[in-house]
Amino acid sequence: MKLLTCPVNGARPVSEFTYWGEIRPAPDANACTDHEWADYVFNRNGAPGVKREWWCHTPSNTWFIAERDTEKDRVMRTWLPGSEA
């Protein structure tokens, strides 16, 4: 069973977590063009690599950030938003 470390609850089975995708800065919805907005809504960086992603520990509703290699499925580290040094 694969384990993921929640910054609050420690190592838990990955089935307790929900994946919410790579962290991406949103453009200003009032200032950007329709095409820029479409790019934000639909397009993704689908290539493999080390990515920073949103995850949530579902039972405790703890949202956090994981840095993960999407080719090797290796999680380098996890932290709460705002807590990174």
Add this chain to the structure above:
Amino acid sequence: MFTAPTELKSAYDVVIIGAGGHGLAAAYYLAREHGITNVAVLEKGYIGGGNTGRNTTIIRSNYLTPEGVKFYDASVHLWQDLSEDFDLNLFYSTRGHFTLAHTDSAVRTMRWRAEVNKHYGVESELVGPDFIKRSCPSIDISCNGHAPILGALYHAPGSIARHDAVAWGYGRGACQRGVEIHQQTAVTGIEVKGGKVVGVQTSRGHIATNKVLCAVAGSTPRLTDMVGIQTPIYIHPLQAMVSEPMKPWLDHIFVSGSLHIYISQSARGELVMGASLDPYELHSTRSTLDFTEGLSAHMLDMFPFLSNVKVNRQWGGMSDMTPDFAPIMGKTPVEGFYLDSGWGTWGFKATPVCGKTMAWTVANDSPHELITGFSLDRFRNYSLTGEKGAASVGH
């Protein structure tokens, strides 16, 4: 079965990346219907070793959107005489396909799909639990009380076929007409000058070409990065497994979106089983025990007598998913770079029609009329082709 060319030529009229079913079918139709035979198919692994050999071989056309129904129906018709076309037995076997509904809202979607299908001449109907039980007496219609079956979309033309043979048949047919298939040849770069494709870098040298067709399923984002195109494609693994062989007892194909399972019995007697996508992005074909456990538990809800049957093997493939569950096909912002992608978990059934329409698209440098609803532009213009309601399981 294939001639194996030793040398890469310095130039080709068309380079197809990916020797799976889709790429080889495109090569076959380019040669057979358009007379374009100076074609190289490049494959980093071996023929049919990707998702062509990893899917669960189900063929159906009971989709939800008019674009989808027309497209997949054209594919089903091509499938039916493909064995003769190839002079190779594909073990094409018409089984009848049930998509089970366990909730009122699912029944409503099935009725919707049945009506769209009938409108376009595709055989689909809503059937009740009695019909299902008569068709398959071993099914527990109450699903152990968890999720009683209220009805199903029954699609009589639903079929299965031997997936490897599809790649071999198209590959051999293309070879016989002069196409070169280069296995163990990885693409490392695509050269673009002034917005046009001019060449391909491979692990075995450089090729000059003005037309590249990308048919690489789960590796699509790596290739679109090479030409600087943004797409909505994201990669999740999809796993499957087979049981030990047993006497034939399951004539039909059963799919349950609520239980996240699909199952059919192969010509060898193995149960071929699949579930929903793995829950997070991953560029790997690894297998997990979570998958086997989850799928087996749901399988026993439906077929409790399988409790002592053993699982023989399991595997995974990388699915190139799109937000609307429809593929991304046709031209791209880079001239001469064509995409046959976004085939997610639903690409095997479309192999023949993809080959045919992509060959047409490449030969004429204009999208075939059957694929205009699948263009990459639709995401730029907010005009999606929503097929999620017709995905086999609730991914």
